[in-house]
Amino acid sequence: MSAELIQRTQRRLLAGNHFPLGATIQAGGVNFALYSKNAKRVFLLLFDTPDSEPSDVIELVERTRYVWHVFVEGVRAGQCYGYKVDGDYAPAQGMRFNVNKLLLDPYAKAVTGKFSNRDNLLLAYQADSPELDLSFDARDNSAVVPKAVVIDDVFDWQDDRRPQIPFEQLFIYEVHLKGFTAHPSSGVRHPGTYRGFIEKIPYLKSLGINAVELLPIQECCPEDVVLRKGLTNYWGYNTIAFFAPESSYSTCRGPTCPVEEFKTLVRELHKAGIEVILDVVYNHTAEGDERGPSMSFRGIDNREYYSLTGSAAQPARYYENFSGCGNDLDFGNPAVIRMVMDSLRYWVEVMHVDGFRFDLASVLGRDGGGFHRTASFFDVISQDPVMQHVKLIAEPWDLGSSEVGNFPVDWSEWNSRFRDTVRKFVKGDAEQLSELGSRITGSADLYEDDGRSAYNSINFVTCHDGFTLHDLVAYNRKRNEANLEGNVDGRDDNYSWNCGVEGETDDPAVLRLRRQQMKNLLCLLIFSMGTPMLLAGDEVARSQGGNNNAYCQDNETSWFDWTLLERNADLFTFTHRLIMFQQICPVLQRRKFVLGVDSNDDGIPDISWFGRDLGSPRWNDPQARLLCYRLDGGEIPSPFGRYYLLFILNAGTATEWVELPPPGAGLAWYRIIDTSLPAGEDFLGKDNLVRLEPDDVYITNPHSTVVLVAY
Numbered sequence: 001m002s003a004e005l006i007q008r009t010q011r012r013l014l015a016g017n018h019f020p021l022g023a024t025i026q027a028g029g030v031n032f033a034l035y036s037k038n039a040k041r042v043f044l045l046l047f048d049t050p051d052s053e054p055s056d057v058i059e060l061v062e063r064t065r066y067v068w069h070v071f072v073e074g075v076r077a078g079q080c081y082g083y084k085v086d087g088d089y090a091p092a093q094g095m096r097f098n099v100n101k102l103l104l105d106p107y108a109k110a111v112t113g114k115f116s117n118r119d120n121l122l123l124a125y126q127a128d129s130p131e132l133d134l135s136f137d138a139r140d141n142s143a144v145v146p147k148a149v150v151i152d153d154v155f156d157w158q159d160d161r162r163p164q165i166p167f168e169q170l171f172i173y174e175v176h177l178k179g180f181t182a183h184p185s186s187g188v189r190h191p192g193t194y195r196g197f198i199e200k201i202p203y204l205k206s207l208g209i210n211a212v213e214l215l216p217i218q219e220c221c222p223e224d225v226v227l228r229k230g231l232t233n234y235w236g237y238n239t240i241a242f243f244a245p246e247s248s249y250s251t252c253r254g255p256t257c258p259v260e261e262f263k264t265l266v267r268e269l270h271k272a273g274i275e276v277i278l279d280v281v282y283n284h285t286a287e288g289d290e291r292g293p294s295m296s297f298r299g300i301d302n303r304e305y306y307s308l309t310g311s312a313a314q315p316a317r318y319y320e321n322f323s324g325c326g327n328d329l330d331f332g333n334p335a336v337i338r339m340v341m342d343s344l345r346y347w348v349e350v351m352h353v354d355g356f357r358f359d360l361a362s363v364l365g366r367d368g369g370g371f372h373r374t375a376s377f378f379d380v381i382s383q384d385p386v387m388q389h390v391k392l393i394a395e396p397w398d399l400g401s402s403e404v405g406n407f408p409v410d411w412s413e414w415n416s417r418f419r420d421t422v423r424k425f426v427k428g429d430a431e432q433l434s435e436l437g438s439r440i441t442g443s444a445d446l447y448e449d450d451g452r453s454a455y456n457s458i459n460f461v462t463c464h465d466g467f468t469l470h471d472l473v474a475y476n477r478k479r480n481e482a483n484l485e486g487n488v489d490g491r492d493d494n495y496s497w498n499c500g501v502e503g504e505t506d507d508p509a510v511l512r513l514r515r516q517q518m519k520n521l522l523c524l525l526i527f528s529m530g531t532p533m534l535l536a537g538d539e540v541a542r543s544q545g546g547n548n549n550a551y552c553q554d555n556e557t558s559w560f561d562w563t564l565l566e567r568n569a570d571l572f573t574f575t576h577r578l579i580m581f582q583q584i585c586p587v588l589q590r591r592k593f594v595l596g597v598d599s600n601d602d603g604i605p606d607i608s609w610f611g612r613d614l615g616s617p618r619w620n621d622p623q624a625r626l627l628c629y630r631l632d633g634g635e636i637p638s639p640f641g642r643y644y645l646l647f648i649l650n651a652g653t654a655t656e657w658v659e660l661p662p663p664g665a666g667l668a669w670y671r672i673i674d675t676s677l678p679a680g681e682d683f684l685g686k687d688n689l690v691r692l693e694p695d696d697v698y699i700t701n702p703h704s705t706v707v708l709v710a711y
Contacts, residue, residue, distance in 0.1 A: 005041075005043050005057055005059070005084060005086075005099060006057065007043075007057055007058060007059045008056065008057040009046075009056035009057065009058050009072075010056075011056060011058075011072050011073055011074055011075070012072075012073040012074070013058060013070055013071065013072060013073070014070070014071040014073070015062045015069070015070070015071065016031045016032065016033065016062060016069040016070045016071035016072075017031055017033065017064075017069055017071070018033055018062075018064035018065055018067035018069050019033065019067070020033065020342070021033045021034070021035060021067065021106075021107050021338075021339075021342065022105060022106075022107025022108070022109070022243070022342075023079075023081065023105065023107070023108075023109075023148065023150045023151075025076075025077060025150065025152055025153075026071070028073050028074075029071055029072050029073040029074055029075050030071070030072055030075040030076075030079065030150055031069065031070075031071045032044055032060070032069060032070050032071075032072065032081070033067050033068070033069040034060070034067065034068050034069070034083055034085075034105065034106075034300065035066055035067050035068075035106075035300075035301070035304070035335055035339075036066065036068060036085055036087075036300050036301040036304070037066040037301055037303075037304050037335070038087055038088075038095065038097075038301050038303055038304065039068070039085045039086065039087045039097065039300070039301060040086050040087045040088075040097075041059065041085070041086040041087075041099070042059070042060040042068040042083060042084075042085050042086070043057055043058065043059050043060070043083065043084040043085075043086075043099070044056075044057075044058040044059075044060060044070060044072070044081060044082075044083060045057055045058075045081060045082050045083070045084060045102065045142065046058070046072075046075070046079060046080070046081050047080040047081065047082070047147055048080070049080065050080055050112035050113060050146065050147050050255070051143065053142075053143070054142065056072075058070060058072065066335075075150060076150070077150055077151060077152035077256065078149065078150065078255060078256060079149070079150040080112055080147040080148070080149055080255065081105070081147060081148050081149075081150065082102040082103060082104060082105070082142070082145075082147045082148060083102070083103045083105060083300065084099050084100070084101065084102060084103065085097055085099065085103060085299055085300050085301075086099035089136050091290065091314075091316075091317050092310070092313070092314035092315070092316065092317045093314075093315070093316050094302055094303040094306075094308045094315075094316030094317070095302065095303065096294060096298050096299060096302040097299065097302075098136065098137065098294060098299055100137065100138050100139060100140050100141070101124060101137075101141055101294050101299050102140075102141055102142040102145050102147075103294070103295065103296050103299045103300055104145075104146065104147075104148055104240065104241060104295055104296040105148040105296070106241075106242070106296055106297060106300065106305075106339055107243055107339075107342070108148030108149070108219075108241045108243060108244050109148075109149065109150075109151035109243045109244055109259060109346075110148070110149035110151050110244050110245075110247070110255050110256060110258060110259055111146045111147070111148060111149065111219045111240075111241050111244050111247055111255075112146045112147045112148075112149060112247075112255050113146045113247060114146065114221070114222075114247065114248060115145065115146060115221040115222075115240065115286070115293075115295060116221070116222055116227070116232070124141055124145055124293035124294055124295050145295070148241075149255040149256065151256060151259055152256075153350050155260065155263045157263070157267055157352070158267060160266075160267050160270050160271075160352055161270060162270060162275070162352070162354055163210065163270060163273050163274065163275050163354070164354075164389075165210055165211065165273075165275055166455075166591075167391070167412065167453075167455035167456070167531050167591075168453075168455050168531075168589040168590070168591045169210070169583065169589055170210060170211050170275070170391075170455075170531050171208060171209055171210050171211060171531075171532055171534070171579055171582070171583065172209075172211045172212075172213050172277065172458070172531065172532065172533040172534070173204065173207075173209040173211065173212050173213065173533075173534050173536055174212075174213045174215070174279075174460075174463055174464060174533055174534070174535050174536060175212055175213070175214060175215070175536035176214075176215045176234075176235070176464065176536070176558065177194070177197055177214050177215065177217055177246075177249055178192040178193070178234075178248075178249055178554075179192075179234070179536075179554075179558050179559045179560055180196075180197055180200060180536060180560050181193070181196035181197060181199070181200055181560070182196075182554075182559045182560075183556060183559040183560055183561050183562060185561055185562040185563045186200070186560070186562050187562065188200065190251045192249065193249050193250060193251045193261070194245075194249050194250065194251070194258070194261035194262050194264065194265045195251050195261055195264070195265075197265055198264065198265055198268045198269075201268060201269060201272050201274070204272070204274060205272055205273075205274075206576070207539060207572070207575065207576055207579065208576055208579035208580055208583065209274060209534075209579075210273060210274055210275065211274060211275040211276075211277055211354070211355075212269065212274060212275070212276060212277065213277040213278075213279060213357055213393075213533065214276065214277070214278055214279060215235055215236055215279050215464055216235065216236035216237055216239060216246075216278075216279050216280065216281055216359075217236070217245055217246045217249065217262065217278060218236075218239045218241060218242055218243075218244060218245065218246065218278075218280065218281070219239065219240055219241035219244040219245070219246055219247060220233060220236040220237075220238050220239055220240065220246060220286065221233075221238055221239075221240040221286035221295065222238065223238060223286075223288065224288075224292075224293075226552050229484045229552075231483070231484065231552040231553075231554075232552060232554050233551065233552065234550070234551060234552055234553055234554035234558055235464060235551045236281075237281050237325075237359060237551070238281070238285075238286040238325065239280075239281045239282075239285060239286060240285060240286040240287075240295055240296060241296070242280075242282065242339070242340070242343040243342075243343055243346055243347075244258070244259075245258040245259055245261075245262040245351075246258065249261075249262075262351065263351060263352070266351060266352045266353060267352070270352070275354040275355065275391075276352075276353045276354050276355075277353070277354060277355040277356065277357055277391060277393065278347060278353050278355075278356050278357070279356075279357045279359060280344075280347075280356050280357070280358055280359065281359040281360075282329060282340045282343075282358065282359075282364065283322075283323045283325075283328060283329065283358075283359060283360040283361070283363035283364065283398065284323040284325040284326065284327050284328055284329060284360075284363070285297055285305075285327060285329065287326075287327060288325070288326035288327065289318070289319055289321070289326030289327060290317055290318055290319065292326060292327075303316065304330070304333060304335050304336070305329060305330065305333075305335070305336060306319055306320075306327050306328065306329060306330055307319065307320035307327075307328045307329065307330040307331075307332070307366070308320070308330075320366075321399070322360070322362070322363050322366065322398040322399045322400045323360050323363055323398060323399065324398075324399045328363055328366070329363075330367075331363070331364050331365070331366060331367050331375065331376065331377045332366075332367030332368050332376065334376075337376060337377050337380055340377070341380060341381070341384060344356065344381075344386075344387060345384070345386045345387075348386055348387070348389075348390055349386060353390070354390060354391060355390045355391025355392065355393065356390065356391070356392060356393065357393040357394075357395065357414075358392070358393065358394050358395060359395050360395055360397065360398040360399075361394035361395050361396055361398075361407070361411075362394075362396060362397050362398040362400070362401055362402075362403045363398045364377045364378070365377065365378060365403070365407075366398075366400075370400070370401070371400075371401055371403050371406070373403075373406055373407060373408050374408075378407075378408045378411075381410075382408060382410055388410075391412065392410060392411045392412065393411070393412045393413065393414065393458055394407045394411050394412070394413045394414065395413075395414050396413045396414065396416075397416070402416070404416055404417055404446060405443070405445075405446030405447060408450075409450055409451045409452055411456070412452075412455070412456040412457070412458050412531065413446075413456065413457065413458060414458045414460060414463075414533075415439070415443055415446070415457040415458055415459055415460070415530065417435075417439060417443065417446070418439045418443065418457065418459045418460070418528070418530070419459075419460055419461055419462075419463075420495055421435045421436055421439045422436070422439065422440075422461055422521065422524045422525070422528075423461065423472065423494075423495035423496070423521075424495050425524075425625075425649075425651050426517060426520050426521055426524065426651055426703075427495060427496065427497035427517075427651075428497070428625060428651050428652065428653070428703075429495070430622040430623065431622045432651075433617055433618065433619050433620075433621070433624050433627050434619045434620065436627060436649075437609070437617075437619070437627065437629075439459075439528065440524060440527075440528040440529065441454070441528075441529050441593065441594055441607065442454025442455075442457055442528075442529035442530050442590075442593055442594075443457045443530065444593040448593055453591050453592060453593070454529040454530050454590065454591065454592070454593055455529075455530060455531045455591060456530075456531075457529075457530035457531065458530065458531050458533050459525060459528050459530040459531065459532050459533065460525070460532075460533040460534075460535070461521050461522075461524070461525050462535040462538055463533070463535055464535065465548075465549070465551075466490075466491060466494065466548045466549075467494055467496055467544075467546075467548045468535060468537060468538060468542050468543060468544055469518050469521060469522075469535065469538035469541065469542075470514075470518065470538070470541040470542060470543040471496070471543055471544055471545075471546055471547075471548070472494070472496045472518075472521070473496070473497065473498070473499055473513075473514040473517040473518055473521075474498055474499070474502075474503060474504070474514060474543070474546070475494075475496055475498055475502060475503060475546040476496060476497065476498045476502060477502070477546070478490045478491070478492070478494065478546060478547070478548040478549070479503075479545055479546030479547055480546075480547050480548065480549050482547060482553060482557065483547070483549060483550075483551075483552055483553070489549045490547075490548040490549030491548060491549075494548060497517075499513045499514045499517060500513070503545075503546060513703065515570075515571065516675050516676055516703055516704065517703060518538075518541065518571065519571075519574055519675040519682065519705065520649075520651075520675050520703065520704065520705045522538075522574070522575055522578055523578065523673065523675065523705040523707070524649070524705070526578045526579060526582050527578070527582060527588060527647065527707070529588075529590055529593075529594070532582070534575075536560060537560050537561075537564070538575075539571060539572050539575040539576075540564035540565050540567075540568045540571060540572050541564060541568045541571055542560060542561060542564060544557050544558065545557060570679035570680075573679075573683075574679070574682060574683055577683045577685075578683070581672070585633070585638075585640075585645075586633070586636040586637070586638040586640075587631050587632070587633040587635065587636045587638075587645065588631075588645075589636075590635075590636060594606045594607040594631075595607075596608075598632075599635055600632070600634050600635050602632065602634055602642065602664075604630070604632045604634075604644065604664075605632065606631070606632050606635045607629055607630070607631055607632070608629065608630040608661070609627075609628070609629050610628040610629065610630070610659075610661065611624075611626065611628065612626055612628075612656050612657065612658050612659065613659050614659045614660075614661060625650065625651040625652030625653075626648075626649065626650050626651075626652060626656055626658070626700075627649045628646065628647065628648050628649070628658060629646075629647050630644055630645065630646045630647075630661060631644065631645045631647075632644055633645060640711070641711075642664070642667070642711070643667075643709060643710060643711040644663065644664065644667075644709070644710040644711075645707065645708070645709055645710075646660065646661070646669070646706075646707070646708040646709075646710070647705070647706070647707055648698060648700050648704075648705070648706035648707075648708075649705055650700045650701070650702060650703070650704050650705075650706075651703065652702060652703075653702050653703070654702060655699060655700065655701055655702060656699075656700045657697055657698075657699055657700075658697065658698050658699075658700050659696060659697055660692070660695060660696055660697060660698055660708070662696075663695060663710035664710060667710045667711055668691055668692070668695055668710065668711075669691070669692040669695040669698075669708045669709070669710050670689040670690060670691050670692065670708065670709050670710070670711070671684065671689065671690040671692060671698075671706070671707075671708055672684055672689060672707045672708065672709055673705065673706060673707035674701075674704060674705075674706050674707075675704050675705045675706075676701035676702075676703070676704035689709070692708070
């Protein structure tokens with residue numbers, strides 16, 4: 001039932017080379033190379049425009065190491081192309097070849113458009129059914145699906161230099177590229193685009209950010225089930241092209257524009273001293289489960305790219321699904337590891353990015369069973385010279401397991417235990433002191449035993465997935481009705497507290513308490529040992545109306561509302577000052593774990609813990625809500641000389657009279673921060689610090705964070 005393709009071209013063809021994979025511009029033309037171990041025939045189709053009939057149909061007859069290749073003379077940058085791959089169609093055995101389907105090159109560096117029209121998606125489907133003769137779809141979809149584009153890597157980088165910021169000095173800002181400027185209030189010329197983001201770089205500088213972690217910007221395809229609801233995949237965790245920047249974020253329709261504009265964004269961020277970390281999704285693809293469309297990998301070689309499973313009678317019909325998205329890529333296969341490594345190197349060497357945050361990274365460690373920190377992919381990435389110079393951050397879990405603290409030595413991790421502990425403590429939950437002590441000192445219990453440092457812990461209180469900071473103190477329960485899933489999606493264990501009223505309110509007392517709680521959470525995030533990550537908009541109290549799973553809300557629910565910058569200027573100022581204080585204070589950028597020892601012979605350990613009366617904290621008392629600790633600033637060489645910082649964390653409902661340790665000979669205690677005080681008094685500048693007199697006690701208000709300095 002396969003279509004009979006016949007070679008049709010006037011171009012001169014040469015054998016070409018099996019390396020590199022993809023479409024590579026060379027002298028006189030382009031080398032095309034496609035990996036498929038199980039294909040029987042492979043055809044390259046060239047198109048003059050994205051919606052035209054193919055101008056050339058070229059059968060690839062050369063095959064080396066399972067790579068089909070050809071050199072086509074006269075092809076230039078901007079050429080649109082796709083593949084048709086012929087072979088067996090036997091889904092029960094994992095074979096899903098269909099020569100009628102035009103397929104996207106897995107190495108496509110640009111894509112002509114979106115697989116976003118439902119009719120286009122349907123034409124990419126191979127309906128799955130045990131009745132194989134009924135399931136094979138003979139419709140040709142070449143006219144309606146997007147094509148890959150040949151890209152010239154030449155770009156004017158203007159002597160681009162990577163900031164190369166060490167982890168201990170890094171402050172990460174997790175942000176959605178479109179959502180940052182899509183709101184009508186953004187005031188940019190190109191809202192929701194790479195160029196629009198460039199216009200907001202001065203804002204990032206004014207806040208104190210030196211690294212942006214961009215939610216996925218690799219070409220994404222929204223799921224059909226989401227499109228049928230009139231929604232879309234806003235977050236972008238459904239990648240279809242791992243080398244191509246998202247086309248919808250470009251300001252023009254030219255096929256090369258997304259590449260050029262993304263490079264421009266990276267260049268301008270680097271000029272501002274800001275690193276670029278990409279949130280990448282290599283655990284699955286946009287092709288979904290066995291009922292999904294054949295857009296690329298599935299039709300090129302389903303058995304090679306995916307981790308398959310099934311019954312004895314149908315051993316390879318179905319897919320492993322630890323990603324929860326229908327399929328998992330097979331990281332036990334060298335071909336998959338090579339494709340991912342080629343993609344990573346491309347983004348580093350050609351696109352100049354500085355690091356990666358790997359979505360559901362536990363999937364990457366599954367090669368032949370459960371998670372292994374010595375899995376093939378981790379070994380390969382640890383030996384790659386290009387990857388030695390970039391930041392590797394894991395989201396250390398998937399649907400099968402949580403592996404927080406279990407990744408290899410060259411990886412940092414999103415620390416979900418930090419998130420949950422800080423949330424529980426600030427809301428006033430019992431039995432949190434001992435756990436909190438571990439989290440705010442860099443989680444040595446998770447990272448010290450395998451040679452990592454405190455800064456391998458990426459500390460966060462909120463992220464794109466869950467409540468915003470505002471909603472964390474305004475909602476006890478999620479409000480996800482707009483996602484049209486019956487409010488069953490999203491986490492139920494948010495560890496949030498609405499401060500007495502659910503949702504929006506005009507009660508002044510509730511609003512004051514919410515503001516105070518947000519400041520408490522920000523203090524713990526920014527002053528804890530580890531690498532802090534702030535969710536974009538938390539500094540101005542951005543709300544999603546209680547939606548804690550806004551993955552499909554490409555609207556004002558998710559977008560950054562820039563009117564909040566004026567309405568919540570006090571919170572922005574407070575956050576900015578926290579960041580500046582953390583960045584100028586070396587003891588808050590300590591790389592090594594604290595040990596409770598005196599290493600500079602001043603009689604004061606690097607860290608000292610206290611209760612309200614200078615005794616030990618009530619670590620194991622379930623009713624304890626107060627924790628105090630002192631850091632010896634002199635332990636870390638700095639221009640500030642001898643100084644000490646004292647932190648008083650009161651998550652209880654009662655006022656506490658806290659005894660202060662002696663400041664030291666010739667020193668005095670000064671108040672820097674008290675989150676219970678009104679704006680303007682909550683964070684004092686160096687020229688108006690309040691000296692404590694007497695300096696042996698501090699009256700600490702309920703639900704407050706206090707920071708004192710002795711110098």
